[in-house]
Amino acid sequence: MALQLASIAQLHALDFDTIIDVRSPAEFAEDHVPGAINLPVLSDAERARVGTIYKQVSAFDARKIGAALVARNAARHLEGPLAGLNGGWRPLVYCWRGGQRSGSFAAILSQVGWRVELLAGGYKSWRKLVVAQVYDAAVAAPVVVLEGNTGSAKTEILAAAAAQGAQVIDLEGLANHRGSLFGAMPGGQPGQKAFESRLARALAALDPARPLLVEAESSRIGDLIVPRQLWAAMCAAPRVRLAIPLQARAAYLARAYADLAADPGRLTQIINSMRRLHPAEVIETWLELAEAGKVAELAASLMALHYDPRYGRQRARHSDGGGLEIAAESLDEAALQGLAGRVIAAAQGLVD
Numbered sequence: 001m002a003l004q005l006a007s008i009a010q011l012h013a014l015d016f017d018t019i020i021d022v023r024s025p026a027e028f029a030e031d032h033v034p035g036a037i038n039l040p041v042l043s044d045a046e047r048a049r050v051g052t053i054y055k056q057v058s059a060f061d062a063r064k065i066g067a068a069l070v071a072r073n074a075a076r077h078l079e080g081p082l083a084g085l086n087g088g089w090r091p092l093v094y095c096w097r098g099g100q101r102s103g104s105f106a107a108i109l110s111q112v113g114w115r116v117e118l119l120a121g122g123y124k125s126w127r128k129l130v131v132a133q134v135y136d137a138a139v140a141a142p143v144v145v146l147e148g149n150t151g152s153a154k155t156e157i158l159a160a161a162a163a164q165g166a167q168v169i170d171l172e173g174l175a176n177h178r179g180s181l182f183g184a185m186p187g188g189q190p191g192q193k194a195f196e197s198r199l200a201r202a203l204a205a206l207d208p209a210r211p212l213l214v215e216a217e218s219s220r221i222g223d224l225i226v227p228r229q230l231w232a233a234m235c236a237a238p239r240v241r242l243a244i245p246l247q248a249r250a251a252y253l254a255r256a257y258a259d260l261a262a263d264p265g266r267l268t269q270i271i272n273s274m275r276r277l278h279p280a281e282v283i284e285t286w287l288e289l290a291e292a293g294k295v296a297e298l299a300a301s302l303m304a305l306h307y308d309p310r311y312g313r314q315r316a317r318h319s320d321g322g323g324l325e326i327a328a329e330s331l332d333e334a335a336l337q338g339l340a341g342r343v344i345a346a347a348q349g350l351v352d
Helices: 007-014 025-028 042-058 057-081 100-112 122-136 154-163 171-174 194-205 227-234 248-258 264-272 280-291 294-320 333-351
Strands: 018-021 089-096 117-119 143-148 212-215 239-243 324-327
Touching: 007 280, 025 042, 042 057, 057 100, 089 100, 089 122, 100 117, 117 122, 122 194, 143 154, 143 333, 154 212, 154 333, 171 194, 171 212, 194 264, 239 333, 248 294, 264 280, 280 294, 324 333
Parallel strands: 018 089, 089 117, 143 212, 143 239, 239 324
Antiparallel strands: none
16 A cells, blocks of 8 residues: 655654665665665665666566565565564655555565555655745745844854744754854755755744744855745845844854864865955964964954955845844853843744
8 A cells, every 4th residue: 555645744643663765875865755764675886787777778687687686685674674573563665756666675574464555656755745845835934034243143042042932944954054164064964855855844844823033044055055935035034133242253153163173174274265265364364363273363353354244245135124133242151042032022023
């Protein structure tokens, strides 16, 4: 029996013990149904081999060789990760479009005695829902953008606002990137499709009656593109602006980017990549500050000479000068919690 996935929200209500993606590891890494595990019935090399035989020899030979490989890999899964499961285990299985790979594996699992279901349309049915959510549907809730110069702790303030009950989408968290030249995070970024899957789930869960807080971003976060519907809503949204002194922002960045400060080689590499943007003497000053471990001083100079001017130009393009401003002299923990509450109140006032 095949399950028809009619909505993204339906995914939360599925009553299966395990969702199994039987596609190759490369296909799975690009994107997959949230919560799925990868038990490939063809490796990347095996999939390429079968595809070549299909195109260059015959469909029959490709199916024959493919069937042998699927059986061999299925046996490996049965003797490995599935070995300890009892008869009550219920899996949902899918491949690219609900065809031979998932059907073959599901048939083997059914012969064991497990109650197996297939996802109708496979991964393509999930991807269709994601595309409809992030590219076709309007954002359901009224968007309010939190903006402020680099180092204003926008991400952390939004996290505190979410903990206080606000409706928030953390785009940088979904993209695993802090949104600047210095913003790379451990583990790297997901692919564009995987980012869109994460975003689609967040958008599908929105309460239309409540404001949605998001951080001011460019149309790209690292290597990832913000889908057009959300980007358009962000550009048109009212804004809450944080006004934080430079030195307070520098002190905050020294704490928030402690991982980068602890990696002088990476820090030097990023600064050197900025040579086309600034005079040589500025770059050398930054390199000297980095080498001396003067992180707060480096952060202050980077903001004054690089980030603040660019943020001002970006803000001029996407802001009409309206909205509300929230000022603070400090970004210590107590201040961040207080700022979160003020941002929530300001956002509600902007959409009422």
